[in-house]
Amino acid sequence: MSAGERRGIACAGNWILDIVHDIPAWPAKSDLVQITKQVSGLGGGPANVASGLMAMGANYPVVPVGLVGARSLGDEMLALTQEAGLDTARIGRTSAATTSQTHVMNVPGDSRTFFHHTGANDLLDAQMIDVAGLAGMGLKIFYLGYLNLLATLDAPGPDGRPRAASVLGDARSRGMITCVDLVSSQSSGFRDTVFGCLPEIDYLFLNETEAARATGLRVDAPEDEPGMIAAARALSEGGVLRAVILHSPARTIWLEHGVAQVFAPAPLPPEKIVSSVGAGDALATGIIHGLHMGWTREAAVELGFRAAAACLGTQTATGGLGPELLSGS
Secondary structure (H helix, E strand, C coil): CCHHHCCCEEEEECCEEEEEEECCCCCCCCCCCCCCEEEEEEECHHHHHHHHHHHHCCCCCEEEEEEEECCHHHHHHHHHHHHCCCCCCCEEEECCCCCCEEEEEEECCCEEEEEEECHHHHHCCHHHHCHHHHHHCCCCEEEEEEECCCHHHHCECCCCCEHHHHHHHHHHHCCCEEEEEECCCCCCCHHHHHHHHHHHCCEEEEEHHHHHHHHCCCCCCCCCHHHHHHHHHHHHHCCCCCEEEEECCCCEEEEECCEEEEECCCCCCHHHCCCCCCHHHHHHHHHHHHHHHCCCHHHHHHHHHHHHHHHHCCCCCCCCCCCHHHHCC
């Protein structure tokens, strides 16, 4: 099956229960602060991309792949996934770990702080992903996220590379386009995991913090175009097959075939920002849809910007995304 005949996107990796707590200010040590609002939603790159695509009305198969715990939090994750219109057949369950969860402490218009438990995501392995089965479904894109937050897949395999590299190589050899997203973790092996996977990645998504951490190069601010371009170039030279898509709140750099194109989103007034949880994933969702549809990079990034802006207006990662984002496309 040729790439042109393939349709659909597999979204594999982290499936996280996000519990977002709004607080008026960050408390001092040992102090108490009241939670003014609380909401639960799907979290993690694959969950956000998959549910975001469904919310926008994507008219092709979107297949979630992951692992959750066997108890009540896992039940909630599967219920939320099904409510998003997704088939949970390829989300496994385990009694060996609890469902991954992130408690997000959000000060609206100011900052967010994450308390994360990796849980079942640490146990996700290549056999659970079943790349051959996904390719056999005729899917076009294989998305994996997040590198450096999937302990088993981040760990070296028999060939010395991260096991994720073998999964990605398998997907590519079976005719799928690979898209990978990073996470801003403090993993001691962050750089090795990233560079070990680069030669199997068609499109790499990451933010400016992750770019600096992966390359060791300085990116001084979200507006630091030279720093972002230098980091994107280092990652491209490290083996990325098609494009590095490096984003910050102020810029998106698309570097492909050695040429960098810079995009700048329209700034949102602070009163329009409820939470920045999932904004980067919303940007990726729009761009990945564009890649699937064969759009120009300009059109894909524009949809990504609109999706990110919609995300910023709600508490959860995909609550603001809807079919109106594609209605004018």
